[in-house]
Amino acid sequence: MRKPPQPPRSQAGPAAWRRDRLGVAVRAAQQCGDVWQLAPGVYVAATAGPCETVLRRTTYEYETTPGTFLPAKRPDGSVPGPTERAHGHAARMRALRPKAVAARIGDIAPGAAQFAADWPLGQDLSVLPRAQRVLAGIGSRYLFSGDAERLQAAGARLAEAREQIIHSWPLPPWVPTPARRFLARQQAVFDAELRAVIDRRRTTGRLGDDLLGQMLRPSSQYGLLPDAAIIDSLTGLIVATAETPTRAVGWILLTFARHPRVADRVAAEAGALPADPHAVTGAHLDRLRYTQAVVREVLRLYPPNWLLARRATAPAELGGYPVEPDTTVLVCPYTAHRDPAQHPDPLQLRPERWLGESGSLVVPGVFLPFSTGPRACEGTAMALAELTLIAAETARRYHLSEPPGPVPSHRIATFGALTPVGLRLRATPRS
Numbered sequence: 001m002r003k004p005p006q007p008p009r010s011q012a013g014p015a016a017w018r019r020d021r022l023g024v025a026v027r028a029a030q031q032c033g034d035v036w037q038l039a040p041g042v043y044v045a046a047t048a049g050p051c052e053t054v055l056r057r058t059t060y061e062y063e064t065t066p067g068t069f070l071p072a073k074r075p076d077g078s079v080p081g082p083t084e085r086a087h088g089h090a091a092r093m094r095a096l097r098p099k100a101v102a103a104r105i106g107d108i109a110p111g112a113a114q115f116a117a118d119w120p121l122g123q124d125l126s127v128l129p130r131a132q133r134v135l136a137g138i139g140s141r142y143l144f145s146g147d148a149e150r151l152q153a154a155g156a157r158l159a160e161a162r163e164q165i166i167h168s169w170p171l172p173p174w175v176p177t178p179a180r181r182f183l184a185r186q187q188a189v190f191d192a193e194l195r196a197v198i199d200r201r202r203t204t205g206r207l208g209d210d211l212l213g214q215m216l217r218p219s220s221q222y223g224l225l226p227d228a229a230i231i232d233s234l235t236g237l238i239v240a241t242a243e244t245p246t247r248a249v250g251w252i253l254l255t256f257a258r259h260p261r262v263a264d265r266v267a268a269e270a271g272a273l274p275a276d277p278h279a280v281t282g283a284h285l286d287r288l289r290y291t292q293a294v295v296r297e298v299l300r301l302y303p304p305n306w307l308l309a310r311r312a313t314a315p316a317e318l319g320g321y322p323v324e325p326d327t328t329v330l331v332c333p334y335t336a337h338r339d340p341a342q343h344p345d346p347l348q349l350r351p352e353r354w355l356g357e358s359g360s361l362v363v364p365g366v367f368l369p370f371s372t373g374p375r376a377c378e379g380t381a382m383a384l385a386e387l388t389l390i391a392a393e394t395a396r397r398y399h400l401s402e403p404p405g406p407v408p409s410h411r412i413a414t415f416g417a418l419t420p421v422g423l424r425l426r427a428t429p430r431s
């Protein structure tokens, strides 16, 4: 059977992969083209066409692998059926679709402004932990409004437990490692807190207009969503609202430090935002066109999920090669985004490529930071809104710079994500 090309072992064997995954992926895409083989039974989709095919055919010929936000299987081994999945998706999207997000900008903007306003001056600040705290706060408010405080602490511990699992050694699933026991304990605490909130809202009849409220409402098509599905969804969402956007904030702020002229233009545009963040509306956000272009350009260059994993469930074809069931297919937005056929001068930061002649936003080529197809990111609109506001509020207050001296401001980690680990930046007030 015809197989995709495999780069020489010295360049892409297990040792090279462990040392420098990103470098291996970039070189292999240059040498081998659209689809290449990392190991027997592990294919990598490197360019736009194959990446989009795999993502769009997920749930048909491919499935997501465990570890993504909404697991295929519950911890008790039960599997939500297709109707329950569709129902859960519809309930979440009632609160996450672009119009719903635009209507709740007033819940997002104060957190974004606070992130900027509270930046401690005169020191090299460790950016990611602070961004994570603020994003977790914005996320919890969006999910739980008045109950946010109660659930945020348990949610943060759950996210921490999940992080430990991602970075622990991959032992068979039945081994009760300390990290797995910690995760199970934190999941139980979060479940109990959330159940208490759900019970209270049902008893009082005040379901709420937040995401939880949308999930508690019956749908005309499906009726009431089972509690297990609500808890699953909110477990995934509480992690999703803080985890990936934190990395994106890191890349955006690092970009400001390295491209001061881009930051200046964002700052000028942000001057039109109301001084009171509670007064910010969807219309204000819409007008931040250049800032939105910068956010997209940074996500193109540094997709926080640079490699997405799928498993073939049925015979398929990819880039002219047959794919057998059980093959792992890795989708690489990082190399797809840096293909000159999609984005000319792909290594250059050029926010203007996202702006059409009339200044409106356009999509100039492949753009997969949020994936695409049936399992694409449900939080795209919310993420773009909060990243745009955090970028605008920070740039309008400060010049950012990397600490001087021989120590790098961050190191790039690519284990399950593309992260500027340990990123430190210094802020100097504008004017």
Ligand code: HEM
Binding pocket: 064, 068, 069, 070, 096, 236, 237, 240, 241, 242, 244, 245, 248, 304, 305, 308, 309, 368, 369, 370, 371, 374, 375, 376, 377, 378, 379, 380, 382, 383
């Ligand atoms: C910069 C910010 C974000 C990025 C880059 C991002 C990216 C992604 C990507 C690539 C996936 C697909 C993962 C895969 O296919 O394996 C995904 C899934 C998901 N994201 Fe996001 N995300 C972001 C923020 C958010 C936010 C703020 C939320 C919630 C409000 C969210 C909710 C979800 C959910 C629920 C899924 C799972 C969808 C499913 O499995 O059907 N994400 N995200």
